[in-house]
Amino acid sequence: MVRKEEAHNLEADRTLVLSSLEHDQLVRAKKHHIPRRILKGPELAVLWALRIYLLFMMAVVVYQVWTAAH
């Protein structure tokens, strides 16, 4: 009896989910990776330039903290 009730609830949940959510909103669908994009030369150049910018600026912040501490 309990098993029948559980099965009914599970079926109701399934119907609810499949009718309310888009397919790619399901947790299961999100397990599939989105294909990798090949980055082109200019894109890589911008990403590297910003990475170097960030590392340099972090060094500046550390320098400022060091000078303030002294």
Add this chain to the structure above:
Amino acid sequence: MSVGSQPPRTNGIAGDEIVVITHEDVDRAHDRVRVSTARGQRGFFSGARLLWLLVGPGVLVMLGENDGPSMLSYAATGAKFGIGFFLPFVVLTFCMAIIVQEMTVRLGAATHRGHAELIFDRFGPFWGWFSMIDLAVGNFLTLITEFIAIRAGLGFFGVPPWIAVLIALVILYAALMSHRYWTWERITLAAAAFNLVFIPVALMTHPDWHAVRHSLIAWQPLPGFNKDTLLIVLADIGATVTPWMLFFQQSATVDKGLTTKDIRFGRIDTVLGAALATAAAVATILATAPLFAHQMTADNFQAAEFAQALQPIIGRFGASLFALGMVEAGIVASITISTSSAYAFGEVTHKPHSLNLPMRQGKAFYSVLTLCAVSAAAIVLIPGLPLVYVVLLVNVVAVLAMPPALVFLFMLVNDKEIMGDLVSPVWANVLSSAVVFVLTTAGLLFGISVIAPNIFAALGGK
């Protein structure tokens, strides 16, 4: 055919495929049914109900970013420069935040994936780990400053630091205990609404409305162009646009279950959040402007000390509201920022990551959230920690980390393969490029001011 560590609630046959439904799916489906029902009805009240159901991530991210360090930056701005250039400047920074955050709504609704997950999948782990390290370091530093604000704010009422930190952690867990995104969002929104407490505090100082109107129109008086001004400029930008906001709003949009049909409401949500946050930010500058008028230095003011300094002007009640506002700012941001870290961790490691997860199924998600919050809280208890300077620097670090994060966002939101027709229009690309330019230039100017501090004097600054 189970999904990771999440045991299936049920399964069935759809065509040849077994469809596995999780607890998270069921909770999200219930939320979507309410949205569909409201959308199917006509009339003003149905529209208002639909807005009520769909607002959340935008308001939370904007009021969440009005956090401890941000409110302290605005307070320092008012106390150091009074009413002038910085009032319209802060409004401008929130306009930049709208441009940036709107893109995350579109990305989340179109792809149903979090920001960290998309960066890893589309650009690979090499660039993915870079952006994750930026996020993790930035979030942890910011979290520390949130607990500084909580500690300082409650310190105004004589609450010992360890009890202040404990209160914040208890509130954070109270919001999480529902294990339901919807309930968590409403509790956090209710707490975030308290950010507007800075408005009555500002009114108590009886601002000169003529001067306010003049500053908003003419952007004057201009501050002197020097290192201190630049630090405040960067701190105020960092108070409105930071990397965690991108990750949080996109992940929350996905967790809430928004779809492409909801993008219009996602935009309204973002603009509404920005309007509320702008009002609170401007009010904070107005509230501390009398300290500038009375020539009181703000260099050594911690969050609670601003409240103490304002007490002779606005009385004990007003000062208490100011201190409570600092506490609220810290608590809401500690909730949203630790959640942002936990979302990103789950997305990158492909562990279940949702506020709809029961504790048993979301062990990794809740553990990361807990670890971030508790370790940041513990650091704040170290005696002798420098406060105001650390807080302003955290905002500066956030600004410096923003251009790389924005370029990833820019590339994703213009990626036709994942966005389809929802790629950014030309005008949006022009505006977002302008934001990247402004942030990078501000960062470079800051760098020059540190390395060659005399250069501004040579250019006519102080």
